[in-house]
Amino acid sequence: MTQFIPHTDSDREAMLDIIGLKRVDELFQDVPAAYRFPSLNLPPAVSEMEIVNEVQALASLNENTHELICFLGAGAYNHYIPAVVDSILRRGEFFTAYTPYQPEVSQGTLQAIFEYQSLIAALTGMEVCNASHYDGATAVAEAVNMAYAVFRGKRNKLVLSPALHPQYRQTVQTYIQNHPISLVTNDEGGLKEHNLLTDSEALIPLVDDQTMLVIVQYPDFFGRVYDYSMLAEAVHAAGALLAVAINPLALGLLKPPGDFGADIVMGEGQPLGIPLSFGGPYLGLFATRKEYVRKMSGRLVGETVDVHNQRGYVLTLTAREQHIRREKATSNICTNQGLIALASAVYMSALGKHGLRQVAELNYHKAHYAAEYLKKIPGYALWSDAPFFNEFVLICPEPAEELNRYLLDKGVIGGYVLGQDFPTLNHCVLIAVTEMNSRAEIDYLVELLAGWVDK
């Protein structure tokens, strides 16, 4: 018998009999004979015991952030995940449930997502939040989609901050490749260092009456935090929309974009209780103002009542979605990140108002402590004096790749080598410090970098 298939021989025979066939093969008469029943060259089947051994061996070939000291961020962060999060996710009623199209038997999922929508709206200072996109990068691409729909194609200029995560920019470029959208960024044909040093006001001259959307990041890819109020005013004066890509953990401390005029807030929700998991599955946060809700893609859970006048939850505004609107839908998204959104709702609830502020502050203080001591090492300097949250760029005396090889030898994962995306920054590294880095670990990093210079 085959794993997971319950049929016995007599089951099969009885069923074939009812159907009126003699052999299972006869079910496949419509398949062209020349290509029917190919032999697949796959490794032989193994039992559960054997696959556990094999896969565990693969896992142990890796070095992970619980064994090594991690100072790497750049869009995915090593944060503490409280045990309560996974204990809820492992409930079969949540993880083996389907999309809640039948509300009578899906109130668990629906209410959990309604709470997630509310929590993210509160965190970002926005009015409505959807039930998730795939990740931060695709959420940014969907913001472009949405802005294009809001202006019904009458405006087609897109302004991207050069300090947007390179992977977000690349994803947007993939999504817009066959559309008449022109991408504007203040880099004059290449990301020049002096342009990266300027703050958001540098984008204002690029905004005009053909602009549909301006996208900035908060904190930006280099960890810097800016007040975007002036930019928001200028964008709105031109009749355009402002989208802000956020780190939700930073919003435990920082002013939310809803307060300074953002029209759309997107972000990577991984910091909210989601394991690093080598890049996925993560969580695309997406929130906007109520006036734009019908142009927003993705599922939405709404509150209503049932026939007994009891409060209940249901997927709403579904007529916007692909299965009804088809080629006129804003987006094709169907499956989302449901279980991951649930995880973040549990995380946000378990930490709550106080816990989220506490963990944000730990990140802030530890990163500033690290920056303070690293900049003092001869040969090193901070690239920017702008305020920052938990990441900052360190200028190093030697190419950053060599530095990181040295650190790895000593059991430390170094920061992100910026030269791979920004050629003029090849002596620079983006260091992230989180609540998972103890003072001793930070001191060790400082000691190592100081020691390396002396060699």
Add this chain to the structure above:
Amino acid sequence: MAIEPLICEFSVPGRQGVRFPAPDVPMAKLPESLVRANLELPEVSEVDVVRHFTRLSQKNYSVDTGFYPLGSCTMKYNPRVNEDLARLAGFAYVHPLQPVETVQGNLALMYALQQVLGEIGGFTGVSLQPAAGAHGELTGVLIMRAYHHTNHDDKRDKILIPDSAHGTNPATSSMAGMRVIEIPSDKRGNINLEALKTECDDTLVGLMITNPNTLGLFEENILKITKLVHESGGLVYGDGANMNALLGIARPGDLGIDVLHFNLHKTFSTPHGGGGPGSGPVGVVEKLVDFLPGPIVDIIGTVESEDPDEDDGAPLFGFVVPPKSIGRVKSFYGHFGMFVRAYAYIRMLGSDGLRKVAEYAVLNANYLRVRLQGTYLVPYDRICQHEFVAQGHWDDVPDIHALDIAKRLIDFGFHPPTNYFPLIVPESLMIEPTETESKETLDAFVDALLRIAEEARTSPEMLKSAPHNTPVGRVDDVKAAKDLILGCPMGGKEVR
């Protein structure tokens, strides 16, 4: 069951669940003008969080509690061992941007998954990056368009889609900047060849086809169809949602499909999670390999052994970006957590097991079809594959609709079948049992449907007022759309 309050309704000022240690470093000065004044999140204890979400979970139907005959969703059993494996420290705690030497286990697994999916589908190249089926579709359409663009064939902007297709297909085509032409189906449920022929011209990017289609029928003219499209210079995109019927039975790549997305959360047992996450890897034939989204995993060298007695030559895995890549379609490499689960599943089955999956999925569907077809109209008088469509309507009781049958099924302990598509069968009930359901479950399901058919005549109000024993009754979705309450304050003030 009682109404479960919202999490904010448990909030009491000063309560906190998870606590963190005090800073072990000196506190830096906060940027006052950028610090938020307040944070309106709930203040609840950990036990409240656990009880709240546990009680919520108890209101859900799930594969773990019962049968989901949802057509095109492939709601098969989600193996428990997969959940353990995905959570191994060596997988869960690895940062995507770590140096490749430190993640060889992950890269080896991804490489192996790329290989086995390619083998199963008949494809030369595979990218695991797309996050879901629809994402894979977008990737595939962009690949097709990029291929034509490279051949300076920019006149091509048309995508053909059968009228039975899932809504993601036309939505994807628009998203990719293409225009959509719908191709009708014929009386046997196949694509109308004449209509297809008319549209096969030099403006054709490609045809998006689902095979078996959403009626559960194997395209009888599949070879003719792919040949027609290729002869006009177009490409064929395969929607792999229905792959459960093809495992070890036929390889889409052999049948003329040039690019296909897999749904790991359907065919390959990764859980549905209440709506996601999924995973939609894309497979392509030789001529499209250069266009795949990157990075993908490849062997970039050999590992030099530190032990002088050991042979060199173990492959060193790394990331490469195909030379004419359409670009990345999301951050990082795709849903790695789902790769672990799908890989373990495929290995536990092997080629023989995968073929059994298809055989029993199709056997189960035909068993249901034959047992129901006297009582419910099954419009296509053919052997079906892994799913079939029945009509949830009878002329003698015109007031009863598929929706009513669906809701009454809930009272019998079953999740309803899909009943919002395919659009070409009115009042459709699309039924896909999958191979992990036993004959006993199928018989109980048939009995329930036969009983409901009887009730439709003898006591229709039982259907109209269904479901009866669920946490909520039928909900007012007009009110939901009109009032649009999409959230509430989370700060613990009285919200009603």
Add this chain to the structure above:
Amino acid sequence: MNIPKDLKYTQNDEWIKVEGQTGLIGVSDFAQDSLSDVVYVELPESGDMFNKGETFAVVESVKAASDIYMPVSGEVIEVNEVLTQQYELVNKDPYGKAWMIKINIKEPSELDGLMDAAAYEAYCMERQH
């Protein structure tokens, strides 16, 4: 089924009331009935120009989001703002308070291709089977 005699109709269930050079456009009783409860209406802006057959509005119900097409070509000179707040008027008063747009008719000869009340009634009867 209410089908006022003084209007012209399209195969997609729009009606047009011609008043000299201008026309008032909305959706018919048959349309609102098949849509069931309307929850949203998206209208164009004054000054927008559309050709015959182009989508100028979207009417959303719980089941569907239907495109509304121009019966004839023209420029939008007035938009029924009330409708953007009170969507249920489409169901309650499709020919009166739920008019959608007023246009300057660009090509009066296009009116000849539309159905009169009798033809439209026959068309509705045929579809109800």
